[in-house]
Amino acid sequence: MRILVIGASGTIGSEIVKTFGPDHEIIQAGRNGKDVQVDISSVESIKNMYDQVGKVDAVVNAAGGAKFAKLTELTPEINEVGIQSKQKGQVNLVLLGMDYVNDNGSFTLTTGIMMDDPIKEGAGIAMANGAVKYFVKAAAIEMPRGIRINSVSPTIMKESWEALGSYFQGFDPAPASKAALLYKKSVLGALTGKNLEMY
Template identity: 70%
Template sequence: MKIVVIGASGTIGKAVSEELGKKHDIICAGRHGSDVQVDITSVESIKNMYKKIGKVDAVVSAAGGAHFGPLAELTPELNEFGIESKLKGQINIVLLGMDNINDGGSFTLTTGIMMDDPIPQGASAAMANGGVKAFVKSAAIEMPRGMRINSVSPNVLIESWDQYGDFFKGFEAVPVSRVALAYKKSVEGAQTGQNYEVY
């Protein structure tokens, strides 16, 4: 299969590209140092990415950010970051990419544990994750031409514990290699409308 991995330079994106690259042709996409440049907060940038890559069998999004901070200090402007990036950015990857996916192809988006297991300072990120999950579940029943759509919900990663561990007190971090297998299941499997939880 020909697969584009968006966010390929990140911890999860690298692991997914490596895992899927064992059997498939991978196009790495991202803001920096990738085969194709893309900013998922920009509709034009997403359109340009699809023009460059042409037809593919699968699109994996391991991209999207959100604001972390106390709820009492969360402003509409700060909250907008997660909406524009993690939520709308990933949804636009699907909406703008339908014509680029071959029959029977798939989209895999990324959510996260915070929507199910809240942490302090994570309300905005949890909102974006939950919105992506709801979109995936609903979109799955309308995907054309035998296409599928799923999401992966990772726990905090062992590889990122030094950076994010203080946010996730009492959580048991998971290895990124285990998270990558959930993306493999989504791309190579047959299920649709799923949110694969790697907790």
């Protein structure tokens, strides 16, 4: 299977690459992608990536930025980061990528625990996550040629705990390798329209 992994050098993305292993052809993309560079907040960058990569059996996205901010300090400009990257960037990966995914292929996007288990300073991120979750649910009934679409919703990662743990008081961090298994389930399984939660 030919699988495009976006955000492949990140905490979760690198584990996704390992999880699929040598049985599949993995194309690693990202801002500093091993095989192809892409900025998912840019429509032109996404188009260029697909043109370079060509046909694939699956697109897996583990990229997307958003900023923590107190609600009283959450300006439209700060919020726009998550909208352009985490929200619109992921939606655009699907809209611009459908013609590049083979029949009966799949898209797997990324949401996150904050939309279901809110934390302080996470309203903007929760909004972007929720938008992606419900895009996936609605898009699944219209995907052409048997293409499936799901999202994965990780909790806070052990590898990110030192940097971000103060935001997630009382949460139980999990290893990125565990999150990667849900992406594998999405790609190699039969589910569609689902948000696969690891909490």
